[in-house]
Amino acid sequence: MQEITVVKVGGKVVETPESLQSLLNDFVALPGLKILVHGGGRSATKIASQLGVETKMVDGRRITDLETLKVVTMVYAGLVNKNIVASLQALGANSVGLTGADLNLIRAVKRPVKEIDYGYVGDVESVQVNELMDLINKNVIPVVAPLTHDGKGNMLNTNADTMASSLACALAEHYKVNLVYCFEKKGVLSNPDDDDAVIPVLTHKLFKEHQQSGVIAEGMIPKLDNGFNAIKAGVAKVNITNTEGLKGGLNTGTLLKDE
Amino acid sequence: MQEITVVKVGGKVVETPESLQSLLNDFVALPGLKILVHGGGRSATKIASQLGVETKMVDGRRITDLETLKVVTMVYAGLVNKNIVASLQALGANSVGLTGADLNLIRAVKRPVKEIDYGYVGDVESVQVNELMDLINKNVIPVVAPLTHDGKGNMLNTNADTMASSLACALAEHYKVNLVYCFEKKGVLSNPDDDDAVIPVLTHKLFKEHQQSGVIAEGMIPKLDNGFNAIKAGVAKVNITNTEGLKGGLNTGTLLKDE
Numbered sequence: 001m002q003e004i005t006v007v008k009v010g011g012k013v014v015e016t017p018e019s020l021q022s023l024l025n026d027f028v029a030l031p032g033l034k035i036l037v038h039g040g041g042r043s044a045t046k047i048a049s050q051l052g053v054e055t056k057m058v059d060g061r062r063i064t065d066l067e068t069l070k071v072v073t074m075v076y077a078g079l080v081n082k083n084i085v086a087s088l089q090a091l092g093a094n095s096v097g098l099t100g101a102d103l104n105l106i107r108a109v110k111r112p113v114k115e116i117d118y119g120y121v122g123d124v125e126s127v128q129v130n131e132l133m134d135l136i137n138k139n140v141i142p143v144v145a146p147l148t149h150d151g152k153g154n155m156l157n158t159n160a161d162t163m164a165s166s167l168a169c170a171l172a173e174h175y176k177v178n179l180v181y182c183f184e185k186k187g188v189l190s191n192p193d194d195d196d197a198v199i200p201v202l203t204h205k206l207f208k209e210h211q212q213s214g215v216i217a218e219g220m221i222p223k224l225d226n227g228f229n230a231i232k233a234g235v236a237k238v239n240i241t242n243t244e245g246l247k248g249g250l251n252t253g254t255l256l257k258d259e
Numbered sequence: 260m261q262e263i264t265v266v267k268v269g270g271k272v273v274e275t276p277e278s279l280q281s282l283l284n285d286f287v288a289l290p291g292l293k294i295l296v297h298g299g300g301r302s303a304t305k306i307a308s309q310l311g312v313e314t315k316m317v318d319g320r321r322i323t324d325l326e327t328l329k330v331v332t333m334v335y336a337g338l339v340n341k342n343i344v345a346s347l348q349a350l351g352a353n354s355v356g357l358t359g360a361d362l363n364l365i366r367a368v369k370r371p372v373k374e375i376d377y378g379y380v381g382d383v384e385s386v387q388v389n390e391l392m393d394l395i396n397k398n399v400i401p402v403v404a405p406l407t408h409d410g411k412g413n414m415l416n417t418n419a420d421t422m423a424s425s426l427a428c429a430l431a432e433h434y435k436v437n438l439v440y441c442f443e444k445k446g447v448l449s450n451p452d453d454d455d456a457v458i459p460v461l462t463h464k465l466f467k468e469h470q471q472s473g474v475i476a477e478g479m480i481p482k483l484d485n486g487f488n489a490i491k492a493g494v495a496k497v498n499i500t501n502t503e504g505l506k507g508g509l510n511t512g513t514l515l516k517d518e
Contacts, residue, residue, distance in 0.1 A: 047333070050310050070338060074306070077356075078337025079329060082406065082414055086360045090412035094390075096361045097336075101345045103355050103399065131353075131399055140362065140390055147341065153349035155341055 004033040004136065004175040005250070008164035009182045013243055014038045014080055020087065023182075026246040028093045033136050033175070036095075037144045037164040040080035044072050047079075060219050064119040064157040072157050076145040084143050095141040100124075100148030101155060103131040106166060108148035108156050122148040122156030124163070127170035165226035169233035179230050180250055181223060181240045187254035188224070188240055190215060203259040204228050224256070231258040263292040263395065263434040264509070267423035268441045272502055273297045273339055279346065282441075285505040287352045292395050292434070295354075296403045296423040299339035303331050306338075319478050323378040323416040331416050335404040343402050354400040359383075359407030360414060362390040365425060367407035367415050381407040381415030383422070386429035424485035428492035437496045438489050439509055440482060445501050446513035447483070449474060462518040463487050483515070490517040 007027060013019045027036060041062065045055045048071045056063040064072065081097040088095040100106030100122070108122025132142060144167065146160035161181065168179040187198035192215070199206070207224055210216040216224065227238040239245070241253025266286060272278045286295060300321065304314045307330045315322040323331065340356040347354040359365030359381070367381025391401060403426065405419035420440065427438040446457035451474070458465070466483055469475040475483065486497040498504070500512025 047310070051306070052309070073341050074333035074337035076337070077341050078333035078335070082332050082336050082358055082360055085358075086408040086414050087412045089360055089363055089408055090410060094363050096355075096357070096390075098355070099341055099344075101341055101348055101356070104348055104353050131355075131394060131397060134393060134397070135390060138390060138393070149345040149348055151349060153346045155345050 001176045002033060003178065004035065004171060005030055005178040005180060006035045006037065006164050006168045006171070007180045007182060007246065008037040008160055009243065010039045010160075010184070012042060012184065013182065014084060015040060015043050019243070020084070023243050023246070024084070024087050024091060026243065028088065028091050030246065033139070035136070035142045035144065035167060036084065037146070037160055037167065038080060038084060039146060039160045040076045043080060044075040047071055047075050058116050058118075061118060061121070061159075062157060063117070064121050066120065069120040069155060069157060073147060073155050076147055081143060081145040088141060088143065093141055094139065095143050096135060097143045097145065099145045099155070100158065100163065104128050105132060106148045106158070106163060107151050108158055110150060110154070110156060120154065120156050122150065122158040124148065124158065124166045127166050129167070129170045129174070133171075133174060159222070161223050161226045165230045168230045168235045172234035172236075177235045178237045178250060179227065179235050180246070181227065181238075182243050182246065183240070184242060186242050186245070186252070188216065188220060199254050201255050201257055203257045205259060227256045228258060231256055260433075260435045261292060262437065263294065263430060264289055264437040264439060265294045265296065265423050265427045265430070266439045266441060266505065267296040267419055268502065269298045269419075269443070271301060271443065272441065273343060274299060274302050278502070279343070282502050282505070283343070283346050283350060285502065287347070287350050289505065292398070294395070294401045294403065294426060295343065296405070296419055296426065297339060297343060298405060298419045299331075299335045302339060303334040306330055306334050317375050317377075320377060320380070320418075321416065322376070323380050325379065328379040328414060328416060332406060332414050335406055340402055340404040347400060347402065352400055353398065354402050355394060356402045356404065358404045358414070359417065359422065363387050364391060364403075365407045365417070365422060366410050367417055369409060369413070369415060379413065379415050381409065381417040383407065383417065383425045386425050388426070388429045388433070392430075392433060418481070420482050420485045424489045427489045427494045431493035431495075436494045437509060438486065438494050439505070440486065440497075440499045441502050441505065442499070443501060445504070445511070446499055447475065447479060458513050460514050460516055462516045464518060486515045487517060490515055
C-alpha cells in the first residue's frame with residue numbers, strides 16, 4: 001500500500017505570506033503522496049468586516065448566514081486556496097485547489113437547527129475519492145478548502161479538521177494514511193499553561209480522563225474526536241503538532257492511540 | 260477523434276441565479292464532452308465597491324492592482340466558480356472548478372507596461388492539459404475561472420475569451436473541438452443598431468473589412484481575434500451566439516471561417 005499524508009493547517013499559518021512560504025517548503029519536502037487541507041478564518045473575518053457582514057461565533061464555530069457563506073466561499077475557495085496553489089506551483093509541486101463540491105468530493109447536509117442555528121454549515125455525509133485518487137496517483141497535490149456542497153446546489157461551510165479526517169478515512173481503504181493536525185501548540189498539553197507539557201502519546205482512555213478533568217477542553221475536543229475517529233476507520237497514524245513538527249518526520253507532537 | 264465543446268459565457272449570465280440555472284440546463288444537455296469558461300466582472304465590480312476598492316477600466320479591460328487581484332481571485336475562483344460547480348453537481352453533472360494555476364493548466368506572464376499599466380493581468384504563455392484530459396475523459400466537466408498564474412506564486416487576472424481560446428487550441432491536438440462564445444447578442448451584427456442583423460458566416464476577410472469600416476468594433480475585435488486564432492490552430496468550429504444558441508445544436512449565431 002502506498003503511503004499518503006493528509007496535513008491540516010489552521011488559518012493563521014496559511015494567511016501570513018512568510019509562514020505560508022515556510023510551511024509549504026516543509027510540506028513539499030515531506031516524502032510520498034500528500035494532501036493539504038487549510039482553514040482561513042482570520043481572512044474571512046477580516047473581509048466580512050470590510051464588507052459590513054457581522055461575524056458571529058458560538059463556541060469557536062462561525063454562524064454562517066447567506067452573506068457569511070458568500071464571504072467564506074470567496075475567501076476559502078478563492079483567496080486562500082488559489083494563493084496556496086500558485087505558491088505550490090512556484091515550488092514545482094503540481095497541485096489542484098478543491099472544495100467538497102469539486103469532483104463531488106465531500107457531500108454534506110446542512111446542520112439541523114437545535115439550540116443554535118449555525119446556518120449554512122455542513123455536516124459531512126459522504127466522501128467520494130475516485131477522481132481525487134487519479135490525480136493523487138499522478139503526483140498532483142490536492143489543496144482542499146473547508147467547504148462542502150449539499151447536492152442541491154448549495155455550498156456549505158465545513159470544519160477543516162472534519163474535512164481532513166473525512167478524507168483520511170475515505171483514503172484509508174486505498175492507502176496507508178498519516179493524518180497530521182498542525183496548529184499553534186507543540187501538541188496536546190497536559191497543562192494548558194505550559195507550552196512544553198506535550199503529551200507524547202494520547203490514548204483514547206487518557207483523552208476521556210483529561211476531558212473529564214478539564215485538562216483538554218474547547219476546540220481540542222472536536223479535533224481529537226476527529227483524530228480518534230480517523231484511527232478507528234483505519235488511518236495508520238494521527239498526530240497533532242505545530243508546523244515545526246512537519247520537519248521532524250512526523251514523530252513530534254502528540255501521537256493518538258486507540259486504546 | 261472525440262468531440263469536445265468549450266463554452267465561454269460572460270459574467271452577466273452566470274451572475275444571476277435564474278439565467279445561470281437556465282444556462283446550465285442547456286449546457287448539461289449539450290452532447291459529448293464539454294468545458295465551461297466563465298467571467299464574473301459584474302460581481303467583481305460590486306464586491307470591489309463594497310470593499311472600497313476602486314474599479315478602473317481602460318477599453319473594457321480591468322486595471323488590476325494588488326487589491327483588485329485579491330477581489331477577482333475571491334470572486335472568480337471562489338464565489339462564481341463554486342456556485343457553478345455546486346449547481347452542476349445538483350444537475351448530476353460531475354464537475355471541477357479550476358483556474359489556470361490548478362493543475363498548472365495555464366501559465367501566463369504579467370503584461371508588460373507600455374502606455375498603460377494593466378497591473379496583475381496575464382498574457383497566456385503556455386497551456387498544459389495532461390491532467391485536464393484525464394478528468395475530461397472520465398466525464399468530469401471542468402469549470403474554468405478567468406485567472407492564470409505566473410509560475411512565481413502570483414495569480415494573474417486573465418481575459419476569459421482568451422482562456423477559452425487557449426484551452427480550445429491546446430485541446431485541438433487531441434479532440435475535435437467546438438468553441439462557442441456566448442454573449443448578450445444573437446451573433447456578430449452587420450448593423451450594430453439592428454440586433455437581428457446577424458452575420459451567419461464571418462470569413463477572416465469579411466472581419467477585416469468590417470473592422471476597417473467600423474461595423475465591428477470595441478470588445479468584438481479581441482473576441483474575434485481569439486476566435487480566428489482558434490480556427491488557425493485547428494479548432495474545428497467556432498461560433499458566436501447568445502445562450503439561446505446553446506439549444507440550437509450550435510448552428511445559430513455567427514460561424515467563423517478562416518478564408
